[in-house]
Amino acid sequence: MSETKKSKHTAGKNSSNLKDQIRRWWWLFLLPVTLAFVIGFIWPFLQGIYLSFCKFKTTSDATFIGLSNYGRALSDPTFVHSFWYSALFAVTSLVFINIPAFAVAYALTQDIKFSNLYRTVFFMPNLIGGIVLGYIWSMIFDGILSAYNTSILLNSTYGFWGLIILICWQQIGYMMIIYIAGLQAIPTDMIEAAEIDGANGWQTLFKVIIPNVMPSITICMFLSITNGFKLFDQNLALTAGQPFIMNPDGTTIKTTEMLALNIYNTFYNSNAASRGTAQAKAVLFFILVAAIGLIQLRFTREKEVQQ
């Protein structure tokens, strides 16, 4: 007893000694990242918040105007449209990514032939960048649709489902990897015990396997939702918002434009005077994504407590 106390004491002394020694080298260990972090994140973030309350064309000509940028953002029909479009996309992609991903992961963990080869193939599209993916699929869709004298750029229904197909091709393999890790962590004797107790395949799946991979399911669901809302490259490369609809009041709705692209277009492809509105939209977008992140944190924390 006294010995452990003693060793603990000396360990504490040594570690505080080590701590003091490391502390002297703060300029080598801590400073480079901190400086880059201030340049690459902290300063742009704070300036972004400030500018959302200003009228500006560049960062140096800002004048404070209060909340009116937010009013303009929320009453902008293109922004509202892109929000609902993104939400619909996020929920649809959640279903169409996760069900196949789980099914494939479940099949691949059944000790079948060539499972490594199949895993390699399914994950591969994940490494290709969004811009390149967009152009590969725009060629494929137009190759099919040109036979019917139309194009993915002419019909917003094709644009929506085209982007869903693209995102499924890219992300099913990614979610599959997370599900496989979850499935492999289930102790085999637990599944065997269920089988001995007379559970059939479906009962084992729903009563034993799915409850045990709930953490993976939570992660994948939130990942698909966040990815759906944040999607930019694929959206830009596949349709860039086309087809456009002209409203009677003069506004143009880009039917397949998602939130990130709407913010981008407000910044760079419209009147420079609307940059304040664009920054306010960006702040609202940040709040939305951060809120989803917070809900996710709560979910995973609760699960941890229960276990």
Add this chain to the structure above:
Amino acid sequence: MKTAKQGKTILSIVLGIISIIYVIPMVVVVLNSFKLNTYVKTDTFAFPTGEMWAGVSNFTKGMTFGNYPFASSAWYSVLITVASTFLILLFTSMAAWYIARVDSKICRIIYYLCVFSMVVPFQMVMFTLAKTADTLKLNTPWTIPVVYLGFGAGLAIFMFVGFVKSIPLEIEEAAAIDGAGPVKTYFQVVLPMMKPTMISVGILEIMWVWNDYLLPYLVLDRTKYMTIPIHIQFLKGSYGTVDLGATMALILLSIIPVIVFYLLCQKHIIKGVAAGAVKG
């Protein structure tokens, strides 16, 4: 037992068929990169035989396509990816060790700001970040890695701190008792132990930077520098009639290194991605 075995064979065959469907888009890219432009749209899924065959003309045309040499874009992509990944791995792992071991108030503030930065979408900072980078002359392929270090620090610090906290202190204390200073202790004792996390973080950063489009597009001086994603977007975006054959040739060239990299370090890539997803 026999039916279970048959079931598995059927399952394997079904997955095999899905795998073949899964690689079709890649095959279509290869087919069309050897096809004359006029046939890409009308005969997208046909083999480039007879009059459709373009030989390597799409590739030679693609090299100077868009009034910008593709070789330059490829070189800048490699430069930016390698330099950024190196900077991130070196400096964030050092900072993570400092944060985990010193554990002062400032350390905790920096750590929580890093975690916070992971939920901030790029659109939130893109305008101000591009302006800041421009003012500080971080708008060249040689200096943009600093921007990547700053914007990408969050996930890397988060993953490294998590790992350092799992290393027992005794090893470093033993090194300190043997007279090694913090710098020597870090580079000779701590850094080698971090190898698995280094690989995971490195793979995540390589995949991010190599495929990133918007950040370099907004930050780099576009009249002088392009990366592969910018180049490909430029071809499609700014031309009235696009040479689809040449575009597909460039897309094929940009995918091949990624596929080779994937097949060579598949195990690490899958592990790294899973680690990043579960922690991020």
